[in-house]
Amino acid sequence: MQASVHTAVRELAAEVGRDALTVPMIAQRAGVTPSTIYRRWGDLQELLSDVAVERLRPDTAPRDHGALPADLTAWAEQFLDEMSSASGRAYIRDALLGDPDGGNAGQCSAYAAEQIDVILNRATERGEETPGVETVMDRVVSPLMYRILFRPDGLDAAYARGLVTGLLDPTGRWPGKAA
Amino acid sequence: MQASVHTAVRELAAEVGRDALTVPMIAQRAGVTPSTIYRRWGDLQELLSDVAVERLRPDTAPRDHGALPADLTAWAEQFLDEMSSASGRAYIRDALLGDPDGGNAGQCSAYAAEQIDVILNRATERGEETPGVETVMDRVVSPLMYRILFRPDGLDAAYARGLVTGLLDPTGRWPGKAA
Numbered sequence: 001m002q003a004s005v006h007t008a009v010r011e012l013a014a015e016v017g018r019d020a021l022t023v024p025m026i027a028q029r030a031g032v033t034p035s036t037i038y039r040r041w042g043d044l045q046e047l048l049s050d051v052a053v054e055r056l057r058p059d060t061a062p063r064d065h066g067a068l069p070a071d072l073t074a075w076a077e078q079f080l081d082e083m084s085s086a087s088g089r090a091y092i093r094d095a096l097l098g099d100p101d102g103g104n105a106g107q108c109s110a111y112a113a114e115q116i117d118v119i120l121n122r123a124t125e126r127g128e129e130t131p132g133v134e135t136v137m138d139r140v141v142s143p144l145m146y147r148i149l150f151r152p153d154g155l156d157a158a159y160a161r162g163l164v165t166g167l168l169d170p171t172g173r174w175p176g177k178a179a
Numbered sequence: 180m181q182a183s184v185h186t187a188v189r190e191l192a193a194e195v196g197r198d199a200l201t202v203p204m205i206a207q208r209a210g211v212t213p214s215t216i217y218r219r220w221g222d223l224q225e226l227l228s229d230v231a232v233e234r235l236r237p238d239t240a241p242r243d244h245g246a247l248p249a250d251l252t253a254w255a256e257q258f259l260d261e262m263s264s265a266s267g268r269a270y271i272r273d274a275l276l277g278d279p280d281g282g283n284a285g286q287c288s289a290y291a292a293e294q295i296d297v298i299l300n301r302a303t304e305r306g307e308e309t310p311g312v313e314t315v316m317d318r319v320v321s322p323l324m325y326r327i328l329f330r331p332d333g334l335d336a337a338y339a340r341g342l343v344t345g346l347l348d349p350t351g352r353w354p355g356k357a358a
Contacts (some may be wrong), residue, residue, distance in 0.1 A: 096328060097276060109329040138322040138342070145329070146321035149275060150288040163317070 002104040004030045005037060009051045045098030052094035053104045061136040062115050068123035069168055070131060075119060076140050084148045084155060104132050131167060183209045185208045224277030231273035231281045232255040241294050247309060248347055254298060254318050263327045263334060286345035292318050310346060318346040
């Protein structure tokens with residue numbers, strides 16, 4: 001049932017646009033009654049939030065480029081690319097919104113932390129010195145997501161690379177200052 | 180007109196709760212017609228977003244404690260305190276939501292940047308070495324806001340202080356790692 005409702009939301013969003021979605025429309029496409037949807041999700045916003053989190057789940061493990069700086073840089077660039085796209089930003093907003101208990105936002109964050117954990121574990125196995133996963137969340141994921149949500153102007157791959165360089169290079173104390 | 184509508188929103192939100200607000204209810208309290216509100220704001224969500232940004236505007240300049248570490252630490256603790264409160268989080272969500280062009284979210288971020296700029300300018304005048312304002316946004320504001328929105332569990336003043344310490348202490352390369 002959940003899968004057919006999620007599919008109906010994605011199909012209809014592509015056809016009529018996200019803002020035109022209604023619960024009866026989704027129910028009809030999914031072949032369930034509206035009351036089934038209200039019982040399971042409460043309201044449209046919570047359903048959209050669940051669909052958004054599902055769409056934000058990474059499909060694959062991060063690619064292995066053979067060294068921590070390359071792995072983390074490639075991951076940060078791809079994360080920025082996906083999350084700052086029009087659909088990525090719409091999913092983030094939906095995930096944050098219809099989320100009374102904060103579980104969906106936490107799940108989005110957990111996805112990023114899991115991907116970074118894979119990258120750091122690979123680096124540790126190679127014998128590389130690594131920061132902790134929470135430090136990478138603070139230094140790379142947080143600034144990317146903050147700027148996507150609050151100040152997207154001028155956000156580009158060079159900025160994402162600079163965050164990773166600043167984290168991994170002990171001589172670059174305040175990278176923004178030297179410029 | 181804007182001031183009376185904003186006041187009506189704040190009063191009614193306190194009386195009946197934010198989720199029960201309607202445009203006709205707000206119009207009646209403010210002594211304007213509903214169509215006046217629709218013409219000026221488009222819809223309820225955009226009005227709530229404008230009210231939220233107004234509420235998130237700092238009332239005063241940051242306090243001067245005589246040194247950059249103390250100024251930045253006190254500011255970060257207060258910022259976390261205000262933004263992570265129930266009303267703070269509701270305002271952030273409203274500001275992000277009814278914001279088709281991103282101007283309100285950008286304004287929230289500009290408020291934080293202005294406060295930090297005041298702190299950094301004071302430090303420079305004292306002869307202290309300072310990071311740039313964008314570096315403080317990345318290293319202090321972004322992680323605080325990211326965790327408020329995505330993973331509020333365990334967020335406390337010690338975490339805010341640790342961000343400032345990590346930024347200002349050149350020997351603390353990866354503070355999360357040593358623990």
